Amino acid sequence: MRVVPIILCTAGVFVPCAVGQQELPWPTPSKSKRTVLAASVIFDGKGRVMHNTRIVTENSKIVAIDPKVGPVDYDLRGLTVLPGWIDAHVHITWSFGVDGKNAGMNRTTQEAAYQSASNAWLTLLAGFTTVQSVGSPADLPLRDAIAQGRLPGPRLLTAVQGLQGRSEQTGTPDEIRAYVQRQKQAGADLIKIFASGGMFEGEMALSLEQLNAACDEAKRQGLRTLVHAYRDAVRAATLAGCTQIEHGLGASGDDLKLMVEKGTYFDPQDGLLIDTFLRFKDRYLGTPLFNEQTFVGLEKALPAHSELMRRAVKIAGLKIVFGTDAVAGAHGRNAEEFIHRVQDGMAPVDAMVSANSRAAEALGMGEQLGTIAPGFQADIIALEGDPFKDITAVRRVAFVMKGGLVYVYTGRRPKPL
Numbered sequence: 001m002r003v004v005p006i007i008l009c010t011a012g013v014f015v016p017c018a019v020g021q022q023e024l025p026w027p028t029p030s031k032s033k034r035t036v037l038a039a040s041v042i043f044d045g046k047g048r049v050m051h052n053t054r055i056v057t058e059n060s061k062i063v064a065i066d067p068k069v070g071p072v073d074y075d076l077r078g079l080t081v082l083p084g085w086i087d088a089h090v091h092i093t094w095s096f097g098v099d100g101k102n103a104g105m106n107r108t109t110q111e112a113a114y115q116s117a118s119n120a121w122l123t124l125l126a127g128f129t130t131v132q133s134v135g136s137p138a139d140l141p142l143r144d145a146i147a148q149g150r151l152p153g154p155r156l157l158t159a160v161q162g163l164q165g166r167s168e169q170t171g172t173p174d175e176i177r178a179y180v181q182r183q184k185q186a187g188a189d190l191i192k193i194f195a196s197g198g199m200f201e202g203e204m205a206l207s208l209e210q211l212n213a214a215c216d217e218a219k220r221q222g223l224r225t226l227v228h229a230y231r232d233a234v235r236a237a238t239l240a241g242c243t244q245i246e247h248g249l250g251a252s253g254d255d256l257k258l259m260v261e262k263g264t265y266f267d268p269q270d271g272l273l274i275d276t277f278l279r280f281k282d283r284y285l286g287t288p289l290f291n292e293q294t295f296v297g298l299e300k301a302l303p304a305h306s307e308l309m310r311r312a313v314k315i316a317g318l319k320i321v322f323g324t325d326a327v328a329g330a331h332g333r334n335a336e337e338f339i340h341r342v343q344d345g346m347a348p349v350d351a352m353v354s355a356n357s358r359a360a361e362a363l364g365m366g367e368q369l370g371t372i373a374p375g376f377q378a379d380i381i382a383l384e385g386d387p388f389k390d391i392t393a394v395r396r397v398a399f400v401m402k403g404g405l406v407y408v409y410t411g412r413r414p415k416p417l
């Protein structure tokens with residue numbers, strides 16, 4: 001069962017929500033407000049566990065970890081406390097339409113806007129305090145509304161409109177550079193590149209020269225590149241110096257080792273995405289790209305994804321990042337992907353690191369997010385249970401703080417310690 005959230009009751013100190021009250025609180029932490037969290041187990045997001053101490057946040061940041069500080073505002077003892085998770089690959093605006101059918105991610109209707117806001121809220125409730133949406137122009141107003149504190153949701157980064165590889169028709173290297181520049185002007189936080197056909201078939205859709213142009217120009221513009229790549233495109237995108245490879249079915253052992261050599265981040269999905277398509281088959285069937293044949297392929301692709309994950313986790317030094325490719329039906333269930341990954345051989349501690357400090361590093365925000373330590377953003381969650389012993393604890397999110405603001409607290413009132 002989902003926890004009952006206590007929504008934005010105050011800027012840090014526990015005060016019960018006054019239902020029906022006229023003045024709703026805005027998610028702006030009061031300037032001097034200090035919040036103290038008591039915890040018995042804190043995973044720092046990098047691999048270290050701290051016991052029986054307290055986290056102090058002020059405004060949007062963690063300012064101290066000190067067992068002696070008080071008074072305690074939130075008692076998280078008995079829970080596993082860790083940094084808010086990062087999902088490096090979602091499609092936050094991808095929803096079902098009023099007819100219940102898959103409606104994609106590019107709608108601009110009022111109803112679609114509400115659904116996007118709902119997807120963001122569900123994702124935050126599930127413990128994800130930062131997500132990277134890759135991407136749709138519809139992401140932009142949602143990103144800005146969340147950043148300005150007008151809507152609750154995870155911190156949102158967007159690729160706006162991805163570069164769709166269409167072989168020579170994609171354009172010359174100079175035209176590709178101009179495309180990257182236009183995305184930056186449109187407000188992109190990163191560049192998404194489609195370098196190959198889909199999951200089942202299709203060759204490279206961009207030449208090495210075109211990939212070089214895209215990833216090099218992004219670097220010049222100070223932006224990262226996420227590359228949708230299967231088969232040969234995996235190696236090409238790695239050679240082109242792109243930041244992160246998505247999906248990766250068909251990657252050989254040598255391709256994975258090349259990623260280690262080049263320091264490329266790798267985000268292979270394992271379970272949640274296909275499980276979502278299969279679970280909501282009636283809603284996807286008959287919409288663009290989804291026919292009966294697609295579902296036959298998806299059933300077959302499920303073990304292929306597991307096999308890739310099982311191989312990938314054995315490659316020493318491979319920087320696997322947590323990304324779900326969340327589509328309609330998956331928002332708020334992002335953490336299911338952890339369970340699939342651990343079932344396929346990823347150590348639970350590595351699964352957490354991949355969505356904490358390593359994901360933050362992959363976003364170029366390793367000094368701000370993904371770690372519980374002074375100076376970092378106060379993005380803190382707590383789980384009922386121990387995910388290192390039972391990974392299904394990731395389903396039981398009992399506390400969510402983002403940027404120093406508490407969005408979920410299951411009702412443990414502070415008691416004298």
Ligand SMILES: [Zn+2]
Pocket residue numbers: 089090091134325
């Ligand atoms: Zn995707």
